[in-house]
Amino acid sequence: MANLKSTLCALAVCSLGATAVQAADVEVLHYWTSGGEAKAAGELKKMLEGKGDHWKDFAVAGGAGENAMTALKTRVVSGNPPAAAQLKGPAIQEWGDQGVLVSIDDVAKKDGWDKVLPPVVANVMKYKGQYVAAPVNVHRVNWLWINADALKKVNAKAPTTWDEFFKTADALQKAGIQPVAIGGQSWQEAELLETVALGVGGADFYKKAFVKLDQSALKGPTMIKVLETYRKVKSYTDKANAGRDWNLATAMVINGKAAMQFMGDWAKGEFSVAGKRAGVDYLCVAAPGSAGAYTFNVDSFAFFKLKDKDAAKGQRDLAGLLMSPEFQETFNLYKGSIPARQGMDLSKFDECGKKSAEDFKAAAAKGTLVPSWAHDMAISPAVEGAIYDVAGQFWNDDTMTPQVAAEKIAAAALTK
Template structure:
C-alpha cells in the first residue's frame, strides 16, 4: 500500500552487591543479550489489520532470538516513511531493514547502501518459490537485496452487501452497470463511493478505472512502457472521463481522509463501495465482517481478466554490527517461511508470495485473488501497480499523481488536457 517511522538502545547500571550466584546468572543473561540482534525495521503498517500483521512479524523474529526495534511511520502510501529513511541513511545510521519496493529498491542499490541476502535466498531456493515477475524486482545486479512478503491485488471493488440489497443490485461488472447502481444508491441516501482525498487514493482509483476501460495491453503500453501516444490517446481520454464521473458519487468530506477511514464507511454502510487494494480486507476482518455475507470483493468493472499487483517487501541495509547482520538474515529467512506467509497474509488481507502454499485457511476473496493471479500470469495480463511504486520511478509516479489529483479537483479541466499532461509527466526525470 501507499504512505507511512524510528529509534535505538539503553545503558544498564547497578549499585546493589551481587552474590556469586547472582553474578553467574547476570553473566549468562549478558551473554544472551550479546547474541540477540536488535533489528530495527522501518515500516508503515499502522492501521488495524496492518498493525496486527507487524506485530506477528515482531513476535516471530523475537522467537528467533532477535529483538525487533520498531520504526513505524504512519501514512498509507509510504511517502512519510521514505522521507524518514532518507534522513537516516544520509546521517549514516540506516535501519537494518526498511519496507520499500519496486524501482526504489534499484535506486537504493545504486546508492551502494543495500546488502546482499543472496546466500539466504540460494539456500532456501527463492527462485523456485517466488514468481519471476516479482523475484526480478527483489534483486540488484542479479542478487537478492530484498525479500517480498505478499501479493496484494489492487484492482478490487469492495461492496457493502446490505447496501446493494437495498437497491436490488448485483455487483457491477461493467462501467454502465456501475453508474446505474451508483444512481440507485444515491437515490436511496447511501454514498455510492467512499474515497479519501489523498493523491495516492485518487491515483489508485484511476489506475483501476484505466485497467477496466482499456485492458492490460493498453495499461502496459501507457504506464509500463510510458508510450506518449497511448498516454494522450482516445482510450486514456475515455478512462479519464470515466474516472471523473465517479466524483459525483463521492462525499464532500473526503479531503485528507485516510484510506482505512473510507473503508470504515463501507463497513458501517454509510457508503456502499470503495476502490482499494486488498489490504482493505484486513479492516473488514478486524471488524469481524464475513466476505460473501457482510461484504463483497469483486474486480473493478471491466478488469475481471487482469490483475494489478502490489508487493510489500523489505530491503536490507549495510550495517556494521555482526549481530545485526545475523538478525537481518534471520528476518530474511523468516519472511518467506510457510508459517509466516500464512499467518501474515491471513492478517493482512493479501495472499502469500511463496508459491505452492496451502490456502485452506484463507477466505473466498483470497482464493479468488490467488486463482486470478495464476490465470493472469498465464494470459499475460498480470501487471504491476504504477500507483503503488511497482513500476515507474518516484519522479514519474509523483508527476502522474499531480496530474490525476489536479484533474480530480479541477472541474474545468478536460480529459484531453489531463491526458496531454500525463504524456508530459512521463518524461519527468
C-alpha cells in the same frame, strides 16, 4: 578455590557474551499502522523475538508510505539506516544503485527462494542478480469492495462493467446511500485512476501507457475515455473526503455509510478486524471491466548495510522469517493479501483470498498480470510523483478538460 571462582566467573562472562551476540537489535521501518496492518506487523515482531532478537519498531504513519520514505532518506543520508525498510519495486533498484543495500542471497539460496517465488516477484527483489529484499505478500489492487446490504436495498448485483457500475451508483444515490467512499489523498486518487485505466483500456493499454510510458497511448483516445470515466466516478463520492485516510473510507463501507470502495486488498484486513465475513457482509469483486486482469503490488523489506556487524544475524533471521510458510500464512490472513510464496495451502483463506490467488495465476498465464504504477511497482518515484500531481489536479479541478489532463500526464511521464 579463588582460582576456581575466577574460572567460573570467566566462563559466565563468556557465556553471557555469546548470548549477547546471538540476540540482535533489528530496527524495522514500515508504514503498517491501520488495524489489520498493525496486527500483521505485531505477528512479525513476535516471531522475530521468538528467535532471541529484539524488534525495534520504526513505524511511520501514511497509507502509501511517502512519510516513511522521507524518514528513510534522512536516516540513510545521516549514515544511520534501519536494519530493514519496507520498500517496493523500482525503489529497491534505486537504493541498490546508492550502494547501501546488503545481499541476503545466502538466506535465499539456503531456503530455495527461486523455486517458490514467481519470477515477476523474484526479479524485483534482486539487485544485480542477488536478493537484497524479501517479499511478504502479493496484493491485488483492482478490487471493488461492496457492502452487501446496500446492494440488496437497491436490488442490484455486483457490477462487472462500467455501465452496470454507474447504473447501480444512480440507484444507490436515489436510495440515499453514498455510492462510493474515497479519501482525498493523492495516492488514493492515483490508485483510482490506475484501476479505471485497467478497466477501460485493458491490460495491453495499461502496459503501454503506464509501464512503457508510451506518449501516444498517454495522449490518445483511450486515455481520454479513462479520464472521462474517472471524473464520472468522482460525481458519486462525498464532498467531505479531503484528507480522509483509506481505512476511514473502508469503515464507511463496513458501517453502511457508503456502498462501495475501490481499494487494494489491504482493505480486507479492516473488514476482518471488524468481524465482517466475505460473501455475507461484504463482496470483493474485480473492478468494472478488469476481471481478466490483475494489478499487483508486493510489500517487501530491503536490508541495509549497518556499521554494527552483529546486526547481520538479526537481518538474516528476519529475512528467513519473512519468507517462511508460517509467517506468510499468518501475515497474509491478517493483511488481506495472499502469500508471495507459491504452492502454499490456502485452506484458511476466505473466498477473496482464494479468488485472488486463482486470478493471479490465470493473469500470469494470459499476460494480463500488470504492476501497480500507483504503488511504486512500475515506474520511477519521480515519474510516479509527477503523475500523482496531475491526477490530483484533474480530480480537484472540474474546469480541467480530459484532453488537457492527458497532455499533462504525457508530459509528467517525461520527468527525469
